[in-house]
Amino acid sequence: xxxxxxxxxxxxxxxxxxxxxxxxxxxxxxxxxxxxxxxxxxxxxxxxxxxxxxxxxxxxxxxxxxxxxxxxxxxxxxxxxxxxxxxxxxxxxxxxxxxxxxxxxxxxxxxxxxxxxxxxxxxxxxxxxxxxxxxxxxxxxxxxxxxxxxxxxxxxxxxxxxxxxxxxxxxxxxxxxxxxxxxxxxxxxxxxxxxxxxxxxxxxxxxxxxxxxxxxxxxxxxxxxxxxxxxxxxxxxxxxxxxxxxxxxxxxxxxxxxxxxxxxxxxxxxxxxxxxxxxxxxxxxxxxxxxxxxxxxxxxxxxxxxxxxxxxxxx
Ligand code: AMP
Numbered sequence: 001x002x003x004x005x006x007x008x009x010x011x012x013x014x015x016x017x018x019x020x021x022x023x024x025x026x027x028x029x030x031x032x033x034x035x036x037x038x039x040x041x042x043x044x045x046x047x048x049x050x051x052x053x054x055x056x057x058x059x060x061x062x063x064x065x066x067x068x069x070x071x072x073x074x075x076x077x078x079x080x081x082x083x084x085x086x087x088x089x090x091x092x093x094x095x096x097x098x099x100x101x102x103x104x105x106x107x108x109x110x111x112x113x114x115x116x117x118x119x120x121x122x123x124x125x126x127x128x129x130x131x132x133x134x135x136x137x138x139x140x141x142x143x144x145x146x147x148x149x150x151x152x153x154x155x156x157x158x159x160x161x162x163x164x165x166x167x168x169x170x171x172x173x174x175x176x177x178x179x180x181x182x183x184x185x186x187x188x189x190x191x192x193x194x195x196x197x198x199x200x201x202x203x204x205x206x207x208x209x210x211x212x213x214x215x216x217x218x219x220x221x222x223x224x225x226x227x228x229x230x231x232x233x234x235x236x237x238x239x240x241x242x243x244x245x246x247x248x249x250x251x252x253x254x255x256x257x258x259x260x261x262x263x264x265x266x267x268x269x270x271x272x273x274x275x276x277x278x279x280x281x282x283x284x285x286x287x288x289x290x291x292x293x294x295x296x297x298x299x300x301x302x303x304x305x306x307x308x309x310x311x312x313x314x315x
Contacts, residue, residue, distance in 0.1 A: 003117045004135050007101055010115065011040060014077035018068065018097060022083040023055055023090045027191055031153020032081040032103070032125035034063040038146035039133060057234040061190045071163060073097045082125035082265065084284055090284040090295050107275065109284060123165040126153025130173045137252060147180035152187050156163055160188065162171030163288065194238040201229045202239050205254075209243055214311035215250025218221055218304045220297075222259045226250045240266045251309045255300050263300055265292040272310035277303065 001007075002005035005218070011017065017040060021033035037051045050066050070072040073096035084087050094100065101112035122128045130150045133140045136275035154174055158166045161174070178184055194202070204225075211217045236256050243252040258264055265276045265281065267290040275290045281303055283292025294300045 003115060003278050004132060006115055006137055007103070007117060007132070008139065010077055010099055010101060014047070014075075014099070016048045016050075016072065016076040018073065018076050018078050018094075019082070020053050020078065020080045020089050020091055020094045022198075023053075024089045025053070025059060025090070026236065027059060027062060027156025028124045028153040029082045030056055030059050030062045031149045031156065032129050035126055035149035035153060036081060036103075036129045036130040036132075036184050037080065038149060039129065039140055039142060042141045042143050042146065043134070043139060058237075062149060063163060063192075065096065070096060077101070079103060081129070082106075084108070086112045094254070103132075106284070106286060109279075121165070123163075123167065123170040124154045124157035126150040127170055127173055130154075130177060134173070134176070142177075142180060144180045144182050147177040148182035148187060151177045151184060152183070155188060155191055160192075165282075165286075195235070197230050198235055198238040199257070201231060201236075202242050204229070205239055205242055206246075209249075209252075211246070211247070211248055211261070212308055214314075215248055215307065216308040216311040217246075217249045217252035218255065218307070219243075219252075220255045220300060221257065223259065226257070226299070233258060234295070236260060236266070240268060244268060244270065250314065251307050253307055255294060255302060255303075262296070265291065265294055265303060267307075269310075272307075272314040274310065277306050277310065280306075 019033050019037050021029040034051050037049050040049050050068050073093055075113050076097040078094050078097035079101045080089055080094055081103050100113040101115045103117050105119055105125050107120055119128055123150050133142050133189055138228040157176040205219055209217050209219050233256050243249045251272045253265045267278055269288045273287040275285050275287050278284050278290035278292040281292035283290060285291050294303055
C-alpha cells in the first residue's frame with residue numbers, strides 16, 4: 001500500500017484529528033494545514049477536526065486557529081503539514097496524540113512521525129494536499145473554501161507561479177482548484193498586499209542593499225531600524241523577495257535583529273544552493289529559499305562571506 005493510502009486509512013480510523021503546521025506561518029503553512037482540515041471536515045462530517053498552532057501573523061484572511069486543551073490529544077490522530085523538523089512545529093503538544101503523520105515538501109532531514117510523506121519536488125505542501133484529494137476523489141470532497149486555501153498556499157510558495165518549483169503539474173492542480181469558484185483575484189491581492197510601513201521599508205532596502213560583484217546581496221535590519229519603521233519581524237515577509245527583482249542580484253540574505261539580540265536570517269537564491277549554508281547556522285529549508293539564525297554580527301559576516309563564495313563559484 002502507498003503511504004498516501006496508509007494516511008487515508010489512518011484518517012478514516014480516528015474520530016479526532018488535530019492538524020499542526022510550522023511556527024511563523026506563511027500562506028503554504030496555513031493553506032496546507034487548514035486546506036486539509038476543510039477537506040476532511042467536508043469528507044468526514046462525523047469526525048472532529050482541529051487546526052492549531054497559535055497566531056497566524058497577518059494571514060487571518062486565510063484562516064484562524066483553534067485553541068484546544070491537552071486532553072483532546074488523547075487517542076487522536078495528529079497531522080503536521082509543511083514542517084521539516086520537530087522544533088519548528090507550532091504547538092509542542094504535537095507528540096501527545098496516538099499517531100503522528102508528517103506531510104511535507106522540504107528535504108526530509110528529520111523524518112518524525114509514524115507515517116511520513118515527503119515530496120521535495122512539490123512546489124508546496126498545499127500542492128501535495130491537492131494531490132491527495134486527486135488520489136482519492138471518491139472519498140475526499142473538495143469544495144470552495146478548501147480549494148481557496150490550497151490555491152493560496154500554492155500561490156504563496158511559488159511566488160505566483162514564478163519560482164522554479166512551479167511545474168506543469170502545479171499549474172494543472174491550480175486549474176482544478178480554480179474550478180471551485182472562489183475569488184482568486186481577491187486572494188492574489190491579499191497575498192501580495194503590503195502595508196505602507198512595509199512599502200517604506202522596501203524603499204530603504206532598495207537604497208541600502210549591499211551587492212558584491214558576483215551578485216551576493218545583503219541588508220541588516222537592526223532593532224533600531226525596525227523600530228524606526230514601526231515594524232515587527234513577522235512583517236518582513238513582504239520584503240523577502242524584493243531584492244530578487246534587481247538584475248545584478250543572484251543570492252541574498254535579509255538579517256532581521258530579534259528583541260533578544262540575535263538575527264533571524266532569511267535567505268533566497270536564483271541559482272546557488274543555499275540550504276546547506278542555512279543548516280550550518282541553525283536553519284534549513286529549500287535549495288533556493290531557506291532560513292537560519294546568526295547569534296551576533298560576527299556570524300552575520302560569516303554568513304554573508306559564505307553567500308559571496310557560493311555566488312563566486314556559481315557558473
Ligand atoms: P522564511 O525566510 O522564514 O520564509 O523561510 C524560508 C524557508 O526556510 C521556509 O521553507 C522555511 O521552512 C525554512 N526555514 C526558515 N527558518 C528555518 C529554520 N530555523 N530551520 C529550518 N528551516 C527554516
